[in-house]
Amino acid sequence: MTVKGVDHIRPRRSVLYMPGSNSRAMEKAKTLPTDAVILDLEDAVAPDAKEEARKAVTHAVKAGGYGGREIIIRVNSTETPWGEDDIKEAVKALPDAILVPKVSSGAEVGMLSDLMDKAGAPPAMKLWVMMETPLAILNAQEIAATAMDDDCRLSCFVMGTNDLIKETYAAQTATRAGLMTSLNICVLAARAYGLTILDGVYNDIKNEAGFVAMCKQGAELGFDGKTLIHPSQLEPCNEIFGPSAEEVAWSRKVIAAFADPENKGKGVLKVEGRMTELLHRDIAERVVLIADAIAKLEAETGA
Numbered sequence: 001m002t003v004k005g006v007d008h009i010r011p012r013r014s015v016l017y018m019p020g021s022n023s024r025a026m027e028k029a030k031t032l033p034t035d036a037v038i039l040d041l042e043d044a045v046a047p048d049a050k051e052e053a054r055k056a057v058t059h060a061v062k063a064g065g066y067g068g069r070e071i072i073i074r075v076n077s078t079e080t081p082w083g084e085d086d087i088k089e090a091v092k093a094l095p096d097a098i099l100v101p102k103v104s105s106g107a108e109v110g111m112l113s114d115l116m117d118k119a120g121a122p123p124a125m126k127l128w129v130m131m132e133t134p135l136a137i138l139n140a141q142e143i144a145a146t147a148m149d150d151d152c153r154l155s156c157f158v159m160g161t162n163d164l165i166k167e168t169y170a171a172q173t174a175t176r177a178g179l180m181t182s183l184n185i186c187v188l189a190a191r192a193y194g195l196t197i198l199d200g201v202y203n204d205i206k207n208e209a210g211f212v213a214m215c216k217q218g219a220e221l222g223f224d225g226k227t228l229i230h231p232s233q234l235e236p237c238n239e240i241f242g243p244s245a246e247e248v249a250w251s252r253k254v255i256a257a258f259a260d261p262e263n264k265g266k267g268v269l270k271v272e273g274r275m276t277e278l279l280h281r282d283i284a285e286r287v288v289l290i291a292d293a294i295a296k297l298e299a300e301t302g303a
Helices: 023-031 047-063 083-093 106-118 134-138 140-148 161-168 177-192 208-221 231-241 245-259 278-301
Strands: 014-019 036-040 070-074 097-100 126-131 154-159 196-199 225-228 268-271 274-277
Touching (some): 014 231, 023 047, 047 083, 106 126, 106 140, 126 134, 126 140, 161 177, 196 208, 208 231, 245 268, 274 278
Parallel strands (some): 014 036, 154 196
16 A cells, blocks of 8 residues: 555654633744644633634734744634634645644544645644544544545644543553554554554653653554653653664664675675665664654754
């Protein structure tokens, strides 16, 4: 299967939520070492502040100044009084993507893409969806498969782990045992259809050791990065979800070994005594591309 039009290489190690009702926080995001910023109109905004926050967020995005950081607007669900107007106004601001909560079926993804089209979204504007309901998990393959449709904008899953815990009555533990099936299913669906997938937030801001452990677990599960709720979480998150200097150096050696004319046509090589196959070269190429993309982003943002 050929995956259509998905950007696998753009760094999304750290994706920081910023409340749309807090102009100072949105301005602060311009100086932080985050790969992407989600300007939030949903959970972070009280009902009586929704419309004012929408104006503030769209103004901030139009004004720019975020450098190479990816900018996403999280709107309210279309089942709320604000959802459709959020999408219409968000599209006009021209963010990189719009993140929609409470999406539970492939049909909803199609409807959301249509709404973005009608609002005048350019082809490059993507749709991200929160995976945060039991139905979303059960329909993960169906939802991910919509990315194969020519007129669909879906490019990223964002795990809504707090909502999943609430909806499934699972215990909130350090191991996330009650969430593991949901996390694994969504990673599999995302990888099957070429989507980026981001792990959910970690709530205990002061528990640095717990946060580091959770990031390591997410990276081991296959997530591209993690959504964050505080700037203090950025540095360890970037380090854990980014390739290490040793990993990049090794990857360059693997690529060089397979590129050596003497090894032309070989499927298996010994690189510094380690058996290395073509699949390891493919992995190495992705590691180097990601490392180069991170270096480019850091040079652009100066963060």
